[in-house]
Amino acid sequence: MMKSDPMTDTLPPQAEVAPPPAAKPDHPMRETMKIFLRNKSAAGGLILLLAILFATVFGPSMYGVDPLEMVWVPLSPPGDGTPLGTDYIGRDILAGVLVGGRVTLIVGAVSAIMTIVIGILVGAFAGFFGGRTDVALMKFTEFFQVLPSLLLAMVLVTIFAPSLFTIILAIGIVGWAQVARLTRAEFMRIGNLEYVKAARAAGAGNAYLMFRVILPGSLPPIIVASALVTGSSILFEAGLSFLGLGDPNQLTWGLIIGQNQNYLLDAWWTVTCPGVAIFLTVLAISLIGDGINDALNPRARKRA
Amino acid sequence: MTAQPFLEIRNLTVELPTDSGPIKVLDDISLAIRRGTTMGVVGESGCGKSMTALAIMRLLPPGFKITSGQILLDGEDITDVPDARMRELRGNEISMIFQEPMTSLNPVFTVGEQIAEAVRQHQGLDTGKAEQRAIEMLKAVQIPGAEARLNSYPHEFSGGMRQRVMIAMALACQPRLIIADEPTTALDVTVQAQIFALMRELQQETGTAIMLITHDLGAVAEMADDVAVFYAGWRIESGPAAEILRRPSHPYTSGLMSCTPRLRLGASAAEGGAALREIAGMVPQLGKMPVGCRFAPRCTRADGYCRTNVPKDVIVGPQHTAMCWKAEEEALA
Numbered sequence A: 001m002m003k004s005d006p007m008t009d010t011l012p013p014q015a016e017v018a019p020p021p022a023a024k025p026d027h028p029m030r031e032t033m034k035i036f037l038r039n040k041s042a043a044g045g046l047i048l049l050l051a052i053l054f055a056t057v058f059g060p061s062m063y064g065v066d067p068l069e070m071v072w073v074p075l076s077p078p079g080d081g082t083p084l085g086t087d088y089i090g091r092d093i094l095a096g097v098l099v100g101g102r103v104t105l106i107v108g109a110v111s112a113i114m115t116i117v118i119g120i121l122v123g124a125f126a127g128f129f130g131g132r133t134d135v136a137l138m139k140f141t142e143f144f145q146v147l148p149s150l151l152l153a154m155v156l157v158t159i160f161a162p163s164l165f166t167i168i169l170a171i172g173i174v175g176w177a178q179v180a181r182l183t184r185a186e187f188m189r190i191g192n193l194e195y196v197k198a199a200r201a202a203g204a205g206n207a208y209l210m211f212r213v214i215l216p217g218s219l220p221p222i223i224v225a226s227a228l229v230t231g232s233s234i235l236f237e238a239g240l241s242f243l244g245l246g247d248p249n250q251l252t253w254g255l256i257i258g259q260n261q262n263y264l265l266d267a268w269w270t271v272t273c274p275g276v277a278i279f280l281t282v283l284a285i286s287l288i289g290d291g292i293n294d295a296l297n298p299r300a301r302k303r304a
Numbered sequence B: 001m002t003a004q005p006f007l008e009i010r011n012l013t014v015e016l017p018t019d020s021g022p023i024k025v026l027d028d029i030s031l032a033i034r035r036g037t038t039m040g041v042v043g044e045s046g047c048g049k050s051m052t053a054l055a056i057m058r059l060l061p062p063g064f065k066i067t068s069g070q071i072l073l074d075g076e077d078i079t080d081v082p083d084a085r086m087r088e089l090r091g092n093e094i095s096m097i098f099q100e101p102m103t104s105l106n107p108v109f110t111v112g113e114q115i116a117e118a119v120r121q122h123q124g125l126d127t128g129k130a131e132q133r134a135i136e137m138l139k140a141v142q143i144p145g146a147e148a149r150l151n152s153y154p155h156e157f158s159g160g161m162r163q164r165v166m167i168a169m170a171l172a173c174q175p176r177l178i179i180a181d182e183p184t185t186a187l188d189v190t191v192q193a194q195i196f197a198l199m200r201e202l203q204q205e206t207g208t209a210i211m212l213i214t215h216d217l218g219a220v221a222e223m224a225d226d227v228a229v230f231y232a233g234w235r236i237e238s239g240p241a242a243e244i245l246r247r248p249s250h251p252y253t254s255g256l257m258s259c260t261p262r263l264r265l266g267a268s269a270a271e272g273g274a275a276l277r278e279i280a281g282m283v284p285q286l287g288k289m290p291v292g293c294r295f296a297p298r299c300t301r302a303d304g305y306c307r308t309n310v311p312k313d314v315i316v317g318p319q320h321t322a323m324c325w326k327a328e329e330e331a332l333a
Helices: A013-017 A028-038 A040-063 A093-129 A131-146 A149-159 A164-191 A194-201 A206-242 A253-259 A268-296 A298-303 B049-057 B083-092 B111-123 B127-140 B159-172 B189-206 B217-223 B241-246 B251-258 B304-308 B325-332
Strands: B005-016 B023-034 B038-042 B065-073 B094-097 B177-181 B209-213 B226-231 B234-240 B313-317 B320-323
Touching: A028 A040, A028 A268, A040 A093, A040 A268, A093 A131, A093 A164, A093 A206, A093 A253, A093 A268, A131 A164, A149 A164, A149 A206, A164 A206, A194 A206, A194 B083, A194 B094, A206 A253, A206 A268, A253 A268, B005 B049, B005 B209, B023 B038, B023 B049, B023 B209, B023 B226, B038 B049, B038 B217, B049 B065, B049 B094, B049 B177, B049 B209, B083 B094, B083 B111, B094 B159, B111 B127, B111 B159, B127 B159, B159 B189, B189 B217, B209 B217, B217 B241, B226 B241, B226 B251, B234 B241, B234 B251, B304 B325, B313 B325
Parallel strands: B023 B234, B038 B209, B038 B226, B094 B177, B177 B209
Antiparallel strands: B005 B023, B005 B065, B226 B234, B234 B320, B313 B320
16 A cells, blocks of 8 residues: 655665654554545545534434424425425424434444445455365355345345344345455455565464454555445445335335335425435445545555 | 584475476475574575475465475474464564565554564563564664654665564564575665674574575675575585585586676786676476486586486585585595
């Protein structure tokens, strides 16, 4: 991740005995942060995501309307009694969007973590051990990659009654293959580098090599993929809820859209508001992911 | 001089199974390194020097197998100890310095973390003490401003300094044998001299044995007490460095020596400065070895007998052996 400048490698010997430079370069993490924040769209994405998080965490209690209660005339437009209108049975859309965001974000985040953990584990073992382990694990991964993921998730959720847990599980199970392949590629690349051999020669065991020596170096692309996976997990959750496969006891953005789909032409606000919420969230996460990618990419770093 | 060797390799053979039968990458290698001394291992690329090092570390690439022989580390045969014991030995008893200082350090951790980690893992020191030890080691390898440099990342160091860090890491756990696989090949000549001086100094302090793998006879002359010359998987000559460099017995060794440039001011062909010679031909490909002496096709002295009969390792001087029919004739004469 930090290719050294060839110039510094051929310093004349007298430069070696010179005292270290007074201005110590920043810690790479801080440097990455700086580049990230200097990137306008990435910073915008971060602000947007923080705003969405704030709204879903504190919004419901600040707004104070029960999202499951009939509060007004059904299908009344925005501004006519309620800020964002009401749905087909007179529930407040704004309250629904605020509360629904919680579940959507939790499902998105938890299933993304699951996806990444499974992906890293499978990829790490395949890339590190190679040979038969690699072949077996990659066949297994391909199996999950070729299955139509929405269909598989639907089947899983239908078999095990739809609940938050099964939905998270379903999304995690269908999404990890891509992360696994990425991790495997990185492990194969880094596993052949000299410093891994050096660590092995210094007595490091397999587990240590995998997770303390190789994994840190392979994190950049995995972090970027994680951001994208989080975005797609949220879309997935919305998709399942829309199809009525969500947890019926949990209000989510997808569920609001799904329940109001019959009134789509008569009351646009019922689907547009939660739709825009999903759109903005995924957009914010994608922008952040792009920003991280640029910040971790040495070529982008030179440009900055 | 005649103390029991710390590392003794006896008749080591390493094979690589291929479709057309196993290939002997190392064929019946024997050598011994005494405590506190340096063994120079010389030879062209691909003649088995690094393979020997990897065999000692038990880090041979996949497929390569030790098929016979023993590697005795302080009397313990490490060719068949369990992996767990081997991991204990690596870093603690034997450590290795690699050829490429540019890529031998992990780019994502500071050098301090890397040295401290090695010490923590092997000697069970706590974080504070391990850091203290890391500073000591950086000072020992003469890195200026050791305390401040502890938090530097490898890319902030030059090649020579990185190799010093590598040496610091290798020495951190006070191993009794260091295998240095061409430690200065990637470095400037001036830095090379510094690194060698440093290694010698540290050797005197710690009494560690060094196996110095190189193709640079100058380095051997400077560093080594003993020399082993490798050719095509054979150890063709071995003995005290002074003896071998003065009176090489094997034509390959003398060939290697005449390939080494000697700098003389104003020397030209007219004034008697000889043009640099080369050994004609190439190291035979593994698996396509000549029947007799493996060096015969390139040897100026080889005759029909050499080409059909495998030479034996014969004593040609005090502790000096060579695998050559001609050397044997001379020794007997």
